[in-house]
Amino acid sequence: AQSVSQHNHHVILSEAASLELGCNYSYGGTVNLFWYVQYPGQHLQLLLKYFSGDPLVKGIKGFEAEFIKSKFSFNLRKPSVQWSDTAEYFCAVNEAGRRALTFGSGTRLQVQP
Amino acid sequence: DGGITQSPKYLFRKEGQNVTLSCEQNLNHDAMYWYRQDPGQGLRLIYYSQIVNDFQKGDIAEGYSVSREKKESFPLTVTSAQKNPTAFYLCASKTALSGANVLTFGAGSRLTVL
Numbered sequence: 001a002q003s004v005s006q007h008n009h010h011v012i013l014s015e016a017a018s019l020e021l022g023c024n025y026s027y028g029g030t031v032n033l034f035w036y037v038q039y040p041g042q043h044l045q046l047l048l049k050y051f052s053g054d055p056l057v058k059g060i061k062g063f064e065a066e067f068i069k070s071k072f073s074f075n076l077r078k079p080s081v082q083w084s085d086t087a088e089y090f091c092a093v094n095e096a097g098r099r100a101l102t103f104g105s106g107t108r109l110q111v112q113p
Numbered sequence: 114d115g116g117i118t119q120s121p122k123y124l125f126r127k128e129g130q131n132v133t134l135s136c137e138q139n140l141n142h143d144a145m146y147w148y149r150q151d152p153g154q155g156l157r158l159i160y161y162s163q164i165v166n167d168f169q170k171g172d173i174a175e176g177y178s179v180s181r182e183k184k185e186s187f188p189l190t191v192t193s194a195q196k197n198p199t200a201f202y203l204c205a206s207k208t209a210l211s212g213a214n215v216l217t218f219g220a221g222s223r224l225t226v227l
Contacts, residue, residue: 009153034215044203044218090155099163100146100171101216103156 002027004093006104013081014112021076021107023091030096033074035065036103039087047089050074061085083113115140117219119204124224126191126198134189134222136204143208145187146216149173150201159202162187191224199226 003026013019025031035047048059055067065076074091091104117138126132136145144163148156158171162181176195181187187206191198201223205216 004155006155043220044205044216046215049215092156099144099169100158100161102158103148105153105155 002093002095002098002102004091004102004104006089006091006107008107009105010108010110012110012112015083016080017111019076019078019081019085019109021089021091021109023074023076023104024072025074025091025093025102026072027093027095028072032094032096033065033067034092034094034101035059035063035074035076036090036092037087038090044090047076081109081111083111085109086111117204117206117217119202119219119222121222122220124222126224126226128226129193131190131192132198132224134191134202134204134224136187136189136219137185138187138204138206138217138219139185140206140217141184141208142206142217143184144206145181146205146207147171147177147179147187147189148203148205150203150221156203159189198224200224 005024007022033050036044037047038044048057050057050067058064063078067074089107092101094101120135146161147159150156157173159177160179162168178190201221203221204219207216
C-alpha cells in the first residue's frame with residue numbers, strides 16, 4: 001500500500017532561518033505530489049503541487065518543493081521563514097489511478113520571533 | 114462565497130451513541146471525501162464518493178457510515194462500533210474536471226466521546 005513519511009514531527013526555527021521539511025513516499029509509479037498547510041484555526045489549504053514537468057515547483061508565500069524521483073522525495077523548502085509561517089504542514093501523494101490522496105503524518109512548524 | 118460547510122464545529126457524545134456530522138458544499142464539486150485527523154498521524158481517509166449514490170471505503174472505514182443522496186451533501190455517521198471516535202473530522206471535495214486531486218477542505222468538526 002502507498003505510504004507517505006514525514007520524518008520531522010516538530011520543527012522550531014527562528015525568524016529568517018531556512019526551512020526544509022522532508023517527505024518520502026513509497027509508490028514507484030506515476031504520482032502527483034502536494035504540500036498542504038494548516039494555519040492555526042484555519043482550513044487546510046494547498047501550498048503547492050507537482051503533476052509533471054519541471055521538478056522544482058513554486059508555491060504560495062515563497063515556498064518551493066523539489067521532486068526527486070530517484071529518492072522518492074518531495075521536500076519543502078523556504079529560504080527565510082517568518083513568524084506567520086507557524087503552522088502544520090502535510091505532504092500528500094496521489095498515485096495514478098487511485099481516487100484519493102494519501103497524507104503524511106504532518107510536521108508542526110513553530111517560528112519564533 | 115463558495116465553500117464547504119461542516120457542522121457542528123464541536124460535538125460531545127456519550128459512549129454507545131451514534132452521531133452524524135454534516136458536510137455541505139456549494140462548489141458544484143463531484144467528489145467528496147471524509148478524513149480523520151489525529152495528532153501525529155496526519156489525515157486518514159474514511160470514505161469517499163465520486164458521484165451521487167455511490168461511495169467507497171477508505172483506509173479506516175470500520176465503525177463509520179456515509180450516504181450521498183445529493184451532490185451537495187455527504188454526511189458521516191460515527192457509530193457506536195467505532196472504538197476510538199474522539200478526533201477531528203475533515204470533509205473535502207474536488208471537481209471531476211481536475212486532473213488530479215486538488216482538494217478543498219472544510220473547517221472540520223471536533224468530536225469528543227465522554
